[in-house]
Amino acid sequence: MAKNGQEEVARAKELQPDLILTDMVMPVMTGFEAVQEIRQIPELKDIIIIAISASAFEVEREQMLRAGCDDFLPKPVDASKLFALLETHLKLEWVYEAPVKESVANNRVVTEKVACPLIPPPPAELAIWYQLAMLGDIHELQKQATHLEQVDKKYLPFAQKLQKLAKTFEHEQISAWLEPLMAENHTATTCPSQPLDIKHNVILVIDDNPVNLGVIVAYLKNAGFQILTAQNGEIGLKMAKIARPNLILLDVMMPGIDGFETCKRLKAIDTLEDIPVIFMTALAKY
DSSP, X not given: OOSSHHHHHHHHHHHOOSEEEEESSOSSSOHHHHHHHHHTSGGGTTSEEEEEESOOOHHHHHHHXXXXXXXXXXXXXXXXXXXXXXXXXXXXXXXXXXXXXXXXHHHHHHHXXXXXXXXXXXXXXXXXXXXXXXXXXXXXXXXXXXXXXXXXXXXXXXXXXXXXXXXXXOHHHHHHHHHHHHHHTOOOOOOOSSOOOGGGOEEEEXXXXXXXXXXXXXXHHHTTOEEEEESSHHXXXXXXXXXXOSEEEEESSOSSSOHHXXXXXXXXXXXXXXXXXXXXXXXXXX
């Protein structure tokens, strides 16, 4: 693990890994600079480097390849695409576990387990887990599930199912499973007619730039707000429908669905049309 380009170069020299997954937009030293420096080191020049970026523009992908990257992985990271790239570049052959035929006795055990009620945690926590699943942050989901097991025994069946899905890196299946649960257990977080205490305000931040996202989240969390994030308009729309935040901070320039189109679609939804949306843009002169 490395938190910026400078650490990336240092860790690469130390470990000489078989493959590097690198973000391209980072503080201290960018991914572009780190890759170029790594390619100048004789013992590292042939290491496989895969760029990770939210940018979908072909010209930027070409810049990443020219900088010395071997391939490109879009954000949010999809497990199947990641494993496919690893298979190609590391010459891997995945071995899958064969399905086990269960006996009648085993079926009885499974039935008994299914009979245990799956009691979900509060809606606010479900929204955070949904966000982690959409972003493909499986390791954090596993940590959250372990923590839930320790909080209350009534959550044990729910946490065990989450752990099982997380272990197989089925983040799309996790988000599909959580979505209806959030709708069923939703306790309204819609915009209040009277200002709420700051600690109860939920803000959704939609921005494809991880650096900008990190800075905004840090500021708002320190101020006591509850924060949900999305790295593109499509995920932002899903998060807004489920979490119904009190305010949305929306980047204008994003790949795929840009901020203008995202806002237009938000305002077309009855339950979201009154939520204030604040545009964020570097194009201040307009």
